Amino acid sequence: MEIKAEFTIEPCEKENIKKIVDGINEYNLSKVPALADIWTRLEFVAKNENGTEIGGILAGLGYWNGLEIKILWVKEEYRKKGIGTKILKHTEKIAIEKGAEISMLDTFDFQAEEFYLKNGYKPIGEIKGFPKGHRRIYFSKQLTK
Structure with missing residues (x-):
């Protein structure tokens, strides 16, 4: 079967997004079998004594049990009161219980670089000059029981 290279590029609709996600998932799983469900949400909020949101995390576990923050x-x-560390440790603990052995994330030098270093994360790469005058840093951490 000959496939022609003529095509158009158009904005995505919801049904297109599903096709794209399904396509990459099918390919990935043909190379490395899944260890877990597609995505296990690990999302938590911290509230003060009045019930006001003072922090939170949006994270989850992917196919290969990596914690993605x-x-x-x-x-x-x-900030600087240990709340972020408690949220992070809580999330890591649950991820470990679900089989995670590694955590990964990115941040900017003006955000939380020192916070993640203090919490055992190691820089694995960066983009200098993004945004201009700053760095985007990629971190990972081996999770242990």
């Missing part, structure tokens, strides 16, 4: 946030006036 997308966002970890603590409200500015609550």
Whole structure:
């Protein structure tokens, strides 16, 4: 079967997004079998005594049980009080219980570089000059029971 190289590029609709995700997942799983469900959400919020959100994390476990941290946030006036570390450790503990052996994330030098270093994360790469005058840093950490 001959495949022609003529094509168009168009904005994605919801059904297109599903096809793209399914396509990459099918390919990936043909190379390395899954260890877990597609995505296990590990998302938590920290609230103060009044029930106001003061921090939280959006993370999850992928096919190969890697903890992927997308966002970890603590409200500015609550920073440097150990809240971020407690949220992070809570999430790592649950991830380990579910079989995770590695955690990964990215941050910027003006965000939480020192925080992640203090919590045992190792820089594995960076993009200098993004955004201009700053760095985007990629971290990982081996998780242990």
